[in-house]
Amino acid sequence: MEYIYHFTNIIRKTTQNLFNKATGVFQRNDPNSQLDYTELIEDDDVTQRQRIKTIPATSSKYDSYIPSRFRFIDSIKNMPIRYQTAFLSSLGFLISFGIRCNMGVSVVAMTHNETEKLPNGTIKLIKLAQFDWTPGIIGIVDSSFFWGYLITQVPGGYLAAKFPANHVFGFALGISSILNLFIPFAAKIHYGVVMILRILQGLVEGVTYPAAHGIWRWWAPPLERSTLATISFTGSYAGAVLGIPLSGILTEYFNWQIAFYFYGLVGIIWSIYWWYFSYERPAIHPKITEAERVYIEESIGESSSIANKKIKNIPHDELYLMEDT
Missing domain, CATH: 1.20.1250.20 (MFS general substrate transporter like domains)
Structure with a gap:
């Protein structure tokens, strides 16, 4: 049974690594709060240091989507x-x-x-x-x-x-x-x-x-x-x-x-x-x-008020007229 234990342990570690990497995603700022994220960078004097950045919560443009590669969630519930x-x-x-x-x-x-x-x-x-x-x-x-x-x-x-x-x-x-x-x-x-x-x-x-x-x-x-x-x-x-x-x-x-x-x-x-x-x-x-x-x-590019609209009737006659002209 020892090989089964090692096999399951490898699967567990692989799944955890995949889970951790997948949580570093692009996220939008919460309109009601501020978004802090931690980024690890390399420096000439210090091998690694921690830098905290704060993005204004009032921003609603797409440039406020930031890559938080080192943000890891605490639990599946918060994912x-x-x-x-x-x-x-x-x-x-x-x-x-x-x-x-x-x-x-x-x-x-x-x-x-x-x-x-x-x-x-x-x-x-x-x-x-x-x-x-x-x-x-x-x-x-x-x-x-x-x-x-x-x-x-x-x-x-x-x-x-x-x-x-x-x-x-x-x-x-x-x-x-x-x-x-x-x-x-x-x-x-x-x-x-x-x-x-x-x-x-x-x-x-x-x-x-x-x-x-x-x-x-x-x-x-x-x-x-x-x-x-x-x-x-x-x-x-x-x-x-x-x-x-x-x-x-x-x-x-x-x-x-x-x-x-x-x-x-x-x-x-x-x-x-x-x-x-x-x-x-x-x-x-x-x-x-x-x-x-x-x-x-x-x-x-969708909003909650827009349903999944489908074209039920294709105006073939109008298309033919446009093609003739």
């Missing part, structure tokens, strides 16, 4: 809502990619005999494989997820534009997590049933990336868009890195079903909290500060 959304969506992607890794790892324990080599060189059968799936069947079952995933990439963008993108994102992860709970039961029926569930998982998870982009349409100021999107999408890579060894550990110390149950339950819990916490736009979020809301809306 700006847009960054809480980024880290929470990153956790969602981590769970999503963990779900994808379940089958690839668990199928080893599902379809292979457990044996032991004796001192005399003979092989002793300890446990017979639960499923007699051929390599071809295993490949089809494992890849069936991506059949559905490929189909809903483009429709996912349409859904994220038509409906609140945060709801689309949470709904997709929630449904995929529920389906994950049924895979162990489906495997006992027939591998074809597992394929159906995996295709359905791919269909619903195919909308996650388009939905995530739709979320940042309302929440990401231009100067922070790349940072917020990077934090969010980093969860997908972390999910693959963590999902494979974690599924293997759960399978080794418990059984192959536990990996499906674990990610299914964690995904459902995440979806419930996401549904409670996330909102489509800053203007309707009940916990956002006035300063953050104004900063996001003005930097994007």
Whole structure:
């Protein structure tokens, strides 16, 4: 178990470093207060010294947005809502990619005999494989997820534009997590049933990336868009890195079903909290500060009174007349 401890310790430190770096963001002055920030600079005589700057609270221009690279928040509670959304969506992607890794790892324990080599060189059968799936069947079952995933990439963008993108994102992860709970039961029926569930998982998870982009349409100021999107999408890579060894550990110390149950339950819990916490736009979020809301809306060029207007009727006749003239 020592290697597990070291592995989790590395993940914890990496996450903390990412968390600390991500909090050095561009922020707008609170109209009701002054903004102090600390900057570390190098000097000829002193290696490092601390300098405090105070920006007048009356300033409302974009030049009052200052980079506070060394401002670190005290707790998650004080983190700006847009960054809480980024880290929470990153956790969602981590769970999503963990779900994808379940089958690839668990199928080893599902379809292979457990044996032991004796001192005399003979092989002793300890446990017979639960499923007699051929390599071809295993490949089809494992890849069936991506059949559905490929189909809903483009429709996912349409859904994220038509409906609140945060709801689309949470709904997709929630449904995929529920389906994950049924895979162990489906495997006992027939591998074809597992394929159906995996295709359905791919269909619903195919909308996650388009939905995530739709979320940042309302929440990401231009100067922070790349940072917020990077934090969010980093969860997908972390999910693959963590999902494979974690599924293997759960399978080794418990059984192959536990990996499906674990990610299914964690995904459902995440979806419930996401549904409670996330909102489509800053203007309707009940916990956002006035300063953050104004900063996001003005930097994007939107205000709380402007709805997401769509062109319902395109004046084709007028356009043709303009082209003729």
